[in-house]
Amino acid sequence: MEHVTEKQDHQTRVKQATEAGKAKQNPDAAFRLGYHLMAPSGWINDPNGLVFYKEQYHVFYQHHPYDETWGPMHWGHAVSDDLVHWRHLPVALAPGDAFDQSGCFSGSAVDDDGVLTLIYTGHNVVNQETDELYQNQNIARSVDGVTFEKSEANPVIPAQPVGMQRDFRDPKVWKEDGSWKMVVGSTEAGKGQVLLYQSSDLENWEYQGILAKHNGGNEGYMWECPDFFKLDGKHVLLLSPQGIEPEGNRFHNLYQTGSLIGEMRDGEFVRGAFTELDYGHDFYAVQTFLDGKGRRIAIGWMDMWESPMPSQQEGWSGALTLPRELNLSPAGKLRMKPVEELQLLRVTEEQLKQNEISGTFLIDGQSNQLELEFDIDLTISAANIFGVNVCCSSDGSERSTIQINRSKGTITLDRSYSGIGVSGARTAPIEIGESLHVRLFIDRSSIEIFINEGETVMTSRIYPKESSTGIEFFTEEGTMKLRSAHLYQLKNSWLTD
Ligand code: FRU
Numbered sequence: 001m002e003h004v005t006e007k008q009d010h011q012t013r014v015k016q017a018t019e020a021g022k023a024k025q026n027p028d029a030a031f032r033l034g035y036h037l038m039a040p041s042g043w044i045n046d047p048n049g050l051v052f053y054k055e056q057y058h059v060f061y062q063h064h065p066y067d068e069t070w071g072p073m074h075w076g077h078a079v080s081d082d083l084v085h086w087r088h089l090p091v092a093l094a095p096g097d098a099f100d101q102s103g104c105f106s107g108s109a110v111d112d113d114g115v116l117t118l119i120y121t122g123h124n125v126v127n128q129e130t131d132e133l134y135q136n137q138n139i140a141r142s143v144d145g146v147t148f149e150k151s152e153a154n155p156v157i158p159a160q161p162v163g164m165q166r167d168f169r170d171p172k173v174w175k176e177d178g179s180w181k182m183v184v185g186s187t188e189a190g191k192g193q194v195l196l197y198q199s200s201d202l203e204n205w206e207y208q209g210i211l212a213k214h215n216g217g218n219e220g221y222m223w224e225c226p227d228f229f230k231l232d233g234k235h236v237l238l239l240s241p242q243g244i245e246p247e248g249n250r251f252h253n254l255y256q257t258g259s260l261i262g263e264m265r266d267g268e269f270v271r272g273a274f275t276e277l278d279y280g281h282d283f284y285a286v287q288t289f290l291d292g293k294g295r296r297i298a299i300g301w302m303d304m305w306e307s308p309m310p311s312q313q314e315g316w317s318g319a320l321t322l323p324r325e326l327n328l329s330p331a332g333k334l335r336m337k338p339v340e341e342l343q344l345l346r347v348t349e350e351q352l353k354q355n356e357i358s359g360t361f362l363i364d365g366q367s368n369q370l371e372l373e374f375d376i377d378l379t380i381s382a383a384n385i386f387g388v389n390v391c392c393s394s395d396g397s398e399r400s401t402i403q404i405n406r407s408k409g410t411i412t413l414d415r416s417y418s419g420i421g422v423s424g425a426r427t428a429p430i431e432i433g434e435s436l437h438v439r440l441f442i443d444r445s446s447i448e449i450f451i452n453e454g455e456t457v458m459t460s461r462i463y464p465k466e467s468s469t470g471i472e473f474f475t476e477e478g479t480m481k482l483r484s485a486h487l488y489q490l491k492n493s494w495l496t497d
Pocket of ligand 1: 045046062073105106121169170224225284285
């Protein structure tokens with residue numbers, strides 16, 4: 001009987017949470033995005049449970065449907081046939097059972113022989129005043145991909161290994177050589193690390209040891225959201241460390257997301273230095289999955305902890321990035337480029353006639369839901385500093401500046417005049433060769449910049465006025481020669497029943 005009551009309880013909580021989220025929907029709110037993953041309303045953070053299941057793409061996310069600020073974490077849910085057009089599904093997980101009393105934290109999903117299985121962290125606050133809490137790992141299953149039942153075996157991993165600290169979260173599970181493997185974020189003696197587990201049935205897990213740990217330098221005190229996979233002949237560990245200190249132009253966000261690239265040698269992961277994956281202000285907790293075509297696709301949270309979030313005035317907060325395909329460059333650099341399906345978003349195409357820019361050249365972008373793609377010929381461009389201002393207001397008070405400095409080999413995204421709430425610049429390294437390919441996606445309150453097939457990527461939130469639709473190419477002393485430039489208006493990608 002007890003079990004039946006608990007099951008009904010979970011479904012009741014799920015229903016309430018779904019209805020609460022629906023009731024506060026406001027699709028016309030000024031900062032709502034047109035073609036990015038978001039919740040119907042309320043707060044979201046990390047992407048969770050990315051999976052290709054029964055020929056559809058499922059994306060879950062950390063969600064607080066009752067408020068636009070972080071709170072007891074639920075799992076929100078959306079589905080797509082093509083990675084572009086999305087439909088909201090009911091909330092998948094609600095907290096409040098004995099093993100996830102205070103939150104269903106981040107985790108992953110697998111297709112277990114037709115059963116969609118979520119593996120997630122139970123967050124349990126024992127005493128708020130003394131800050132006593134514990135974290136464990138749990139599973140929930142669905143046969144229809146919509147309604148999830150938490151397992152009677154929960155918690156499937158009740159506690160972290162002896163001697164480790166209580167931060168023990170964000171399981172990422174995959175199948176390898178016939179068994180299930182899991183990486184989990186952890187910390188020991190104030191230093192981040194990733195633990196490895198193994199199972200034959202997703203319920204009984206055996207601890208295998210530490211897969212990777214802090215090198216003693218500037219690598220953070222806790223490694224959140226690990227993800228481990230093979231890519232183009234190497235092994236890649238993605239992680240989101242807390243506590244990395246700024247160094248020059250690097251690591252200026254509160255927390256970082258990046259990669260350790262290496263090889264498995266005699267069961268040991270031998271890896272290089274931690275490298276950021278995206279150099280913008282707002283990219284965190286990335287997760288990947290393999291799609292039906294063998295691609296490794298990454299989606300991140302397009303915000304940062306403790307950042308200003310002006311959309312909270314509109315009753316919502318948080319979005320996920322565009323899906324990006326990962327690969328390694330011939331030099332071994334991790335690249336992220338927008339998945340090719342995103343071309344389905346294009347509704348109009350305009351080819352810019354001007355091919356040589358000296359000083360400034362202004363066009364009307366017509367909206368803030370667009371893609372701008374251009375190729376600069378560096379063999380005959382003379383300017384050292386050049387770039388483009390986007391989301392420019394006609395009175396000159398608003399703009400988001402993307403500036404390339406050729407002699408320094410850098411790109412800078414400056415949000416000093418990007419609208420309300422946000423500020424500050426981020427600078428990233430770029431390869432200066434014979435040409436520079438720039439692809440920009442603007443979606444009302446977001447900007448994603450992909451340089452040279454995703455070698456350098458920057459993602460940031462901006463909050464300009466709806467009327468700030470100007471695009472201004474600029475050079476400082478000298479010319480910039482464009483081989484080609486295209487502007488595409490992009491459509492909304494949310495489907496309603
Ligand atoms: C990362 C994170 C995870 C945790 C979740 C809680 O942003 O802190 O480690 O599971 O968010 O919402």
